[in-house]
Amino acid sequence: MKILINEFIIAEPMKLLAKYYIIEDADIGENTIIRDFVNIFGCKIGKDCKIATFVDIQKGVVIGDRCKVESFAFIPTGVTIEDDVFIGQHVSFMNDKTPKAYDPEWTPMPTLVKKGASIGAGAKIICGNTIGKGALVGAGAVVTKDVPPNTVVVGNPARVLRKVK
Numbered sequence: 412m413k414i415l416i417n418e419f420i421i422a423e424p425m426k427l428l429a430k431y432y433i434i435e436d437a438d439i440g441e442n443t444i445i446r447d448f449v450n451i452f453g454c455k456i457g458k459d460c461k462i463a464t465f466v467d468i469q470k471g472v473v474i475g476d477r478c479k480v481e482s483f484a485f486i487p488t489g490v491t492i493e494d495d496v497f498i499g500q501h502v503s504f505m506n507d508k509t510p511k512a513y514d515p516e517w518t519p520m521p522t523l524v525k526k527g528a529s530i531g532a533g534a535k536i537i538c539g540n541t542i543g544k545g546a547l548v549g550a551g552a553v554v555t556k557d558v559p560p561n562t563v564v565v566g567n568p569a570r571v572l573r574k575v576k
């Protein structure tokens with residue numbers, strides 16, 4: 412396995428606990444590039460991905476191949492992202508519809524992003540929803556329902572604008 416951290420090749424990715432990034436117990440695919448200040452643990456990231464600065468990817472998350480995750484994206488437990496997905500800057504996923512500070516019974520609510528979808532900058536994806544194959548979520552949208560495949564949605568709450576061209 413070959414991992415690129417700031418474009419330097421690191422041979423043993425599981426030992427990466429350096430000053431400017433935390434990567435613990437992560438299965439990261441070949442040629443994936445990860446920038447500084449990330450917090451990545453207990454997850455699986457495919458090959459040929461790009462993970463930008465200040466990205467948080469939590470335990471149990473699965474990200475496919477050739478995905479691009481831009482700065483400040485938050486990807487918590489419960490999120491699954493298929494191949495060729497674009498996640499814009501400051502995109503927030505969630506895993507709890509009715510969050511409480513302490514709840515011993517809590518289980519994460521899942522979210523699925525299907526192959527080839529793109530999520531615009533600053534979008535919020537309420538958990539329990541699926542972003543369809545090839546869909547495009549507009550910048551700043553708040554997704555409260557499933558997004559149909561190959562469809563552009565915008566606004567709060569996100570509504571269909573048009574089909575993807």
Ligand SMILES: CC(C)(COP(=O)(O)OP(=O)(O)OC[C@H]1O[C@@H](n2cnc3c(N)ncnc32)[C@H](O)[C@@H]1OP(=O)(O)O)[C@@H](O)C(=O)NCCC(=O)NCCS
Nearest residue numbers: 499500530531532547548549550551552563564565566572
């Ligand atoms: C959603 C998007 C693809 C629409 O682009 P488009 O098809 O060219 O749409 P237009 O600019 O012609 O706008 C069509 C209508 O949708 C509205 N609209 C466009 N983007 C919107 C958005 N993000 N949120 C709310 N409304 C939006 C426009 O105001 C316009 O409304 P009107 O018809 O009432 O005037 C684009 O605006 C967008 O948000 N792309 C994501 C960009 C991004 O986040 N990139 C991240 C990496 S840099």
